[in-house]
Amino acid sequence: MVKEITITVEAGDEKNTGLHENLIKKELKKNHINAAQFEKVFVKKSIDARHGQLKLHLRYKIYIGEKTAAAGEWKPLWKSVQGAGKERTVIIVGSGPAGLFAALKLLERGFKPVIIERGCQTSQRRKDIALISTRGQVNGDSNYCFGEGGAGTFSDGKLYTRSNKRGDISSVLRVFNYFGADEKILTDAHPHIGTDRLPQVINAMRDKILELGGDFYFNTRVSDFIIEKGRISGVKTIDLLNGEKKEFSGKAVILASGHSASDIYELIAKHAPAALEAKTFAAGVRVEHPRELIDKIQYHGRGSEAGLGAAEYRVTAQVEGRGVYSFCMCPGGFVVPSSSGPGEIVVNGMSAAARNSKWSNAAIVVEIRPEDIPEKFKKAAEEAGCPPLAGLFFRTEIERLAAENGKDQAAPAQRLTDFLEGRKSSELPASSYTPGLVSSELGSWLPPHISERLKKGFVEIDRSMHGFVCDQALMIAPETRTSTPVRILRDKQTFECTALAGLYPVGEGSGYSGGIVSSAMDGENAAATII
Ligand SMILES: Cc1cc2nc3c(=O)[nH]c(=O)nc-3n(C[C@H](O)[C@H](O)[C@H](O)COP(=O)(O)OP(=O)(O)OC[C@H]3O[C@@H](n4cnc5c(N)ncnc54)[C@H](O)[C@@H]3O)c2cc1C
Numbered sequence: 001m002v003k004e005i006t007i008t009v010e011a012g013d014e015k016n017t018g019l020h021e022n023l024i025k026k027e028l029k030k031n032h033i034n035a036a037q038f039e040k041v042f043v044k045k046s047i048d049a050r051h052g053q054l055k056l057h058l059r060y061k062i063y064i065g066e067k068t069a070a071a072g073e074w075k076p077l078w079k080s081v082q083g084a085g086k087e088r089t090v091i092i093v094g095s096g097p098a099g100l101f102a103a104l105k106l107l108e109r110g111f112k113p114v115i116i117e118r119g120c121q122t123s124q125r126r127k128d129i130a131l132i133s134t135r136g137q138v139n140g141d142s143n144y145c146f147g148e149g150g151a152g153t154f155s156d157g158k159l160y161t162r163s164n165k166r167g168d169i170s171s172v173l174r175v176f177n178y179f180g181a182d183e184k185i186l187t188d189a190h191p192h193i194g195t196d197r198l199p200q201v202i203n204a205m206r207d208k209i210l211e212l213g214g215d216f217y218f219n220t221r222v223s224d225f226i227i228e229k230g231r232i233s234g235v236k237t238i239d240l241l242n243g244e245k246k247e248f249s250g251k252a253v254i255l256a257s258g259h260s261a262s263d264i265y266e267l268i269a270k271h272a273p274a275a276l277e278a279k280t281f282a283a284g285v286r287v288e289h290p291r292e293l294i295d296k297i298q299y300h301g302r303g304s305e306a307g308l309g310a311a312e313y314r315v316t317a318q319v320e321g322r323g324v325y326s327f328c329m330c331p332g333g334f335v336v337p338s339s340s341g342p343g344e345i346v347v348n349g350m351s352a353a354a355r356n357s358k359w360s361n362a363a364i365v366v367e368i369r370p371e372d373i374p375e376k377f378k379k380a381a382e383e384a385g386c387p388p389l390a391g392l393f394f395r396t397e398i399e400r401l402a403a404e405n406g407k408d409q410a411a412p413a414q415r416l417t418d419f420l421e422g423r424k425s426s427e428l429p430a431s432s433y434t435p436g437l438v439s440s441e442l443g444s445w446l447p448p449h450i451s452e453r454l455k456k457g458f459v460e461i462d463r464s465m466h467g468f469v470c471d472q473a474l475m476i477a478p479e480t481r482t483s484t485p486v487r488i489l490r491d492k493q494t495f496e497c498t499a500l501a502g503l504y505p506v507g508e509g510s511g512y513s514g515g516i517v518s519s520a521m522d523g524e525n526a527a528a529t530i531i
Contacts, residue, residue, distance in 0.1 A: 001064045003033065004043065011054045011308055014045075024060060039063040046189030047308055049298050054308070057189075074174045077108040082213035084112035089250035090530060091116065091235055093222050093264070096150020097516045098507025099256035100202070102523035103209050104175065109531045113214040114248055116237055118221035119147025121206075122199040129154060132337045133434040136408025141221060141240055144338035144348065145260040145481070148218065149202035151338075151508070152516045156330050156350045157193030159185055159517050166513070167521035175520075179204040182353070190312065194353025220246075222264070225253070225271055231501040252530045255497075256507045256523055259484035260340040262392060264509065268488060268500075269386035275499035276388040278373075279511050281485040282327070283398055283450055284365035285442065285475040286335045286347045287416065288431055289468075294331070294360040297467045310355045313362065315468070317460035322367040324457030327482050329362035331355050334432040335476050337409045344399035345406050347433070347476050359432045363479040364461070366453045368394075374447065391485025398447065402478045405440045412440035416473035419443060420455055429474050442477050487511030495526040504530060 007023040009016065021040075028035055044059040081088065088111050092099045095117040103113035118141045119125060125147035131137045132144075145151045159173060173185050176193065179201045185191035193201060206216060217237070224236040226247060234249030257264045268275050291310050296302070298311035310331030317324045333351030340346070349361045373390045377397065381390035405412040411433060415425045424441040431437055443451040462469040488505035489498045490512070497503040506512070506526045507519040 001033070002066055003028070003031070003062045003064070004059060005062050006057055006059045008048075008055050008057050011047075011056060014056055014058075020058065020060070024062060028062065033064065035062075035064045037064075042187055044187050044189055049300065049311070052300050054299055054302070074171070074178075076175075076178060078104060078208070078212055079107060079110055080212050081107060081110055081112040084110065084213065086249065087251060088112055089114055090252050090254060090527070091248050091250040092254045092256055093235060094150060094256035094258060094261075094507070094509075095148050095206075095216065096256055096258050096507060097152050097520040098513070098523035099150065099254065100205050100209070100523070101172070101175070101520035102254050102256060102506060102527040103214055104205070105524040105527035106531065107209065107212050107214065111527075111531060113209065114217070114250060115209070115214065116217045116220050116222055116235065116248060117148060118219070118240065119143075120218050121148045122153060122203060125153070126199070132409050136410065136435055138337075138339055138342050138409065140341040141219070143340050144336060145258060145340040148206065149198065151258055151260065153198050153202050154195050154336070154350060155198065155348075155516070156195060156328070156333060157181075157198045157516065158328070159191040159193065160189075161515055161517040166518055167525060169517055169521070172517050172520045176201060179208070192351070192353075192355075194355075195350045196352045217248075222257070225267060225500075225503075227271060227500070232503045253503050254523070254526055254530070255488070255503055255505045256509070256519075258507065258509045260481060261509060262396070265389065265392060265486055269384070269389060272497065272499035273386045275489050275497050276386060277487045277489055277511075278370035278388040278391050279485060279487045280367060280369045281391060281395070282323075282325075282365035282367050282482045283395065283478060283480045284324075284363060284454055285477045286349060286361050286479050287364050288335055288359050288361040288433075288474045288476060289470075290472055291332050291358055291360045293467065293470070293472060297465060310360055313465060315364075315461045315465055317457040319366075319453040319456040319460070322369070322372075322453055324364065324366050324453050324460075327363040327365055327479075329360070331360045332357050333359065333361055334434075335359075335361050337411070337433070337435050338481065339399065339409070343403055344396070345402035345409060345411050346399050346478065346480055347411055348479065348481065357432055361432070363482060364454065364457065365479055365482055366450045366457070368449065368485075372449050388486050395480050395485055398478050398480050401445050405445055406438045408435070410436035410438050411476050412442060413437040413474055413476045414440060414442050415471060416458060416469055416475055417471050419475055420458065420469065429472055431474055431476070433476055437476065440477075442475060446477065483514045484509060484511050493529070495529050
């Protein structure tokens with residue numbers, strides 16, 4: 001018999017296995033199971049800091065009279081595809097989680113993935129990213145969003161998702177673990193890899209795909225689609241190092257280009273405008289606090305001595321019919337410049353595996369529905385022949401305004417308390433954001449739909465998380481890329497684009513997933529239907 005049991009212990013008893021065994025026996029007894037002998041396998045840990053307490057919930061799989069299923073039992077099914085012809089070749093645009101996991105799925109069934117990526121490999125990408133902080137220079141093809149591994153490579157690598165109906169989350173975690181992510185990701189309730197470990201994991205995936213016969217073309221931007229008799233048969237590309245133009249064709253094209261690739265949405269608008277649909281997205285700011293302060297709020301007055309690592313939080317509020325909520329919280333992390341081109345400022349967050357920086361940050365964003373987009377952007381999209389692009393134009397404008405109110409990649413920022421009072425901060429607190437900050441009255445240029453709701457939202461958030469609004473809380477703007485403002489419509493079962501046969505839009509850019517794990521599963525699912 002195999003049974004899952006959850007026990008609850010004090011924070012300091014995480015390693016007290018004797019206590020765990022006694023509690024498990026008690027639980028078994030409660031369930032009328034008398035077992036003097038059993039084997040236990042640890043499954044998951046979650047921290048419970050609600051109601052002024054600090055507890056750990058530990059889930060175990062209990063094997064009674066049965067052999068334990070070893071944690072490492074999962075085996076990859078990938079096969080070599082050396083020599084596969086065009087009939088078994090699939091073009092993948094983008095090497096983010098959606099593209100990489102689609103490639104791995106294809107390799108399970110003898111299909112050859114050809115991955116085309118505008119950005120460069122992680123080693124060079126790291127240098128381009130450093131230039132954003134040191135010189136305020138953004139390379140439009142190699143940055144926090146574009147390059148090997150996609151937007152996830154230099155991220156926190158948080159691997160939690162609520163998309164558990166989409167597929168097998170644990171199998172995605174096992175793949176990450178197979179390629180070098182810490183085993184802890186298999187058992188933590190909120191697993192994360194850490195920005196210091198992710199690039200190696202991504203490199204190991206690339207090496208495996210190459211070893212099995214898949215191809216990668218880095219520094220190669222897709223510039224157009226090849227469409228024959230109403231069906232996409234391949235893509236036209238430009239080599240960004242030598243300007244050489246090339247064409248790639250295959251049985252299908254998986255479009256895993258992420259939500260920052262505005263040029264790809266424009267291509268779809270040109271060839272298949274009916275494929276685009278406006279969708280709800282969100283925009284706002286990053287809020288950064290000293291880590292110790294967040295730990296104290298969440299751990300009820302105890303800081304790092306609670307021994308639980310940097311504290312997380314999740315906050316939500318409803319303001320005038322729209323959600324105001326936290327997103328991508330990075331405990332012990334950094335705020336990073338994640339624009340994907342010059343002339344714009346976008347911020348995001350990340351953390352290292354140890355989550356030990358002096359700060360904790362999260363996006364606090366306001367829901368934006370298609371009907372909330374100001375008229376001028378709707379009109380511009382209509383004039384461009386594709387009304388669903390209005391949200392994209394609005395997003396671009398917020399990022400441009402941020403650049404106007406910042407300097408190079410130094411982002412506009414304000415103390416939260418000053419924002420609520422509508423006054424520019426006379427000086428700003430120290431921050432993890434390395435390109436620098438420019439003091440700015442954010443309420444004077446952020447669209448009122450966002451700034452007014454943020455103001456009311458913060459007041460409400462502070463009621464549930466007392467101390468959140470304080471002099472040390474710093475707002476850095478803008479956070480605009482939590483999800484895409486446009487969806488590329490596809491068939492529910494086959495994942496094929498409804499307006500362009502042969503095209504399979506997947507991942508965050510398709511508008512059907514968000515985050516690393518759900519995008520990875522989305523890529524896998526599309527590859528499975530192609531197979
Ligand atoms: C700083 C940061 C931190 C984040 N932290 C987390 C986190 O902790 N947890 C989490 O779940 N999510 C996080 N995210 C979001 C996460 O990275 C994305 O949800 C995820 O990467 C989406 O995967 P994807 O494969 O759909 O697209 P992407 O990862 O965006 O990959 C798309 C790829 O397509 C390429 N591409 C685009 N256009 C073209 C073209 N024309 N030709 C060729 N290639 C092209 C891009 O260069 C890119 O590499 C973070 C994002 C950022 C920026």
